[in-house]
Amino acid sequence: xxxxxxxxxxxxxxxxxxFQSNNMCIVEANGKKITxxxxxxxxxxxxxxxxxxxxxxxxxxxxxxGNVVCPLHRYxxxxxxxxxxxxxxxxxxxxxxxEREDGVFIGMEKTGLFG
Numbered sequence: 001x002x003x004x005x006x007x008x009x010x011x012x013x014x015x016x017x018x019f020q021s022n023n024m025c026i027v028e029a030n031g032k033k034i035t036x037x038x039x040x041x042x043x044x045x046x047x048x049x050x051x052x053x054x055x056x057x058x059x060x061x062x063x064x065x066g067n068v069v070c071p072l073h074r075y076x077x078x079x080x081x082x083x084x085x086x087x088x089x090x091x092x093x094x095x096x097x098x099e100r101e102d103g104v105f106i107g108m109e110k111t112g113l114f115g
Contacts, residue, residue: 001027003109004068004109004110005096005107005108005109005110006030006107006108006109006110007098007105007106007107008029008030008105008106008107008108009099009102009103009104009105010027010028010029010036010103010104010105010106011041011103012102012104013103013104014038014043014047014099014104015062016093017036017104018034019036019038020058020111022024022041022062023037023038024036024038024057024058024059024068025058026035026048026056026058027058027106027109029095029108030106030108032048032108034046034047034048034095034106035047035048035057035058035068036064036097036104037068037078037079039062039066039079042078042098043098043099043104044057044080044094044097044105045096045097046077046079046082046092046094046095047092047093047094047096048071049092049108050070050073050075050090050092051090051093052070052072052073052075052088052090053073053090054071055070055072055073056071057070057071057072058090059067059071059088062071063076066078066079067079067085067086067099074086075088077090077091077092079094080094081094082086082094093106095108100105
């Protein structure tokens with residue numbers, strides 16, 4: 001069964017996102033803070049806080065393997081699927097992100113009784 005996705009515009013252009021020197025920034029979509037990362041000419045979106053101890057993911061870094069690393073305890077997560085790659089067994093929520101002609105959008109699954 002296909003998932004229902006609702007798209008939220010977060011910027012008119014990628015240059016308006018305000019990336020930090022670590023190629024990450026925090027945006028808000030549908031009342032949620034989300035981290036956006038630029039890596040290898042692609043955009044990735046994932047949870048604002050680490051699932052382990054709530055470290056702010058945008059204050060971490062992207063390592064040489066392309067994993068986002070939490071600044072608190074150095075837990076690493078695959079930026080494409082959120083899988084923990086440093087062995088602790090946590091999962092980082094990820095979101096779809098698209099750069100389109102009319103802006104940058106985050107895709108979130110519709111939730112609730114009526115979607």
